[in-house]
Amino acid sequence: MKSPETRHSLLRVRDPSDDEAWAEFAAIYRPVICRFAVFRGLQEADAEDLAQQVLLAVSGAINRWTPDPQRAKFRTWLRRIAENAILNALTRGVPDRSSGDDEIRAFLDLRPACSGPDSDFLKMEYRREVFTRAAMQIREEFSHDTWKSFWLTAVEGVEVEAAALELGRTRGSVYASRSRVMKRLKQKVDEFDE
Numbered sequence: 001m002k003s004p005e006t007r008h009s010l011l012r013v014r015d016p017s018d019d020e021a022w023a024e025f026a027a028i029y030r031p032v033i034c035r036f037a038v039f040r041g042l043q044e045a046d047a048e049d050l051a052q053q054v055l056l057a058v059s060g061a062i063n064r065w066t067p068d069p070q071r072a073k074f075r076t077w078l079r080r081i082a083e084n085a086i087l088n089a090l091t092r093g094v095p096d097r098s099s100g101d102d103e104i105r106a107f108l109d110l111r112p113a114c115s116g117p118d119s120d121f122l123k124m125e126y127r128r129e130v131f132t133r134a135a136m137q138i139r140e141e142f143s144h145d146t147w148k149s150f151w152l153t154a155v156e157g158v159e160v161e162a163a164a165l166e167l168g169r170t171r172g173s174v175y176a177s178r179s180r181v182m183k184r185l186k187q188k189v190d191e192f193d194e
Contacts, residue, residue: 028133030055034047057088141184145169146180146181148167149181160178
């Protein structure tokens with residue numbers, strides 16, 4: 001099964017009627033938000049509620065972004081909004097209630113990115129989700145042996161010599177396979193970071 005091509009920019013999430021762009025955004029961020037929330041002690045159902053709150057906060061802030069070559073790229077801005085919304089939602093003591101107040105939205109836009117363990121965890125989970133989606137999308141482009149050479153050596157940390165022996169391949173072919181997959185994977189990951 002071949003995954004759909006996602007070369008389009010997430011700039012399209014600025015259009016609330018663009019279901020495909022929002023589906024891609026939610027596919028990346030919903031699992032990140034949920035894992036982070038569970039990591040912070042929330043139950044699964046509460047984590048799902050939090051994910052919904054964060055996606056709503058992002059949808060409310062998205063139209064205020066304006067292109068500016070001197071500032072961060074759109075994806076960087078979007079990731080920062082999502083991270084801040086996650087951290088804000090988790091640090092509030094009372095359940096979030098939408099007030100419709102523009103001050104809250106302005107706060108989300110202006111608040112600097114947090115640093116520290118929670119922010120680092122979010123960044124790691126985001127990268128993990130992007131890697132997972134990119135890997136799923138390119139998997140069918142490679143033969144089983146080529147993919148297995150990459151997976152064993154780059155993901156599972158198996159030594160090249162052991163992987164070659166396990167797969168009945170030469171060390172050179174394992175290195176070449178890993179290199180081809182990594183090059184393609186980097187291209188796909190770069191599409192998420194455009």
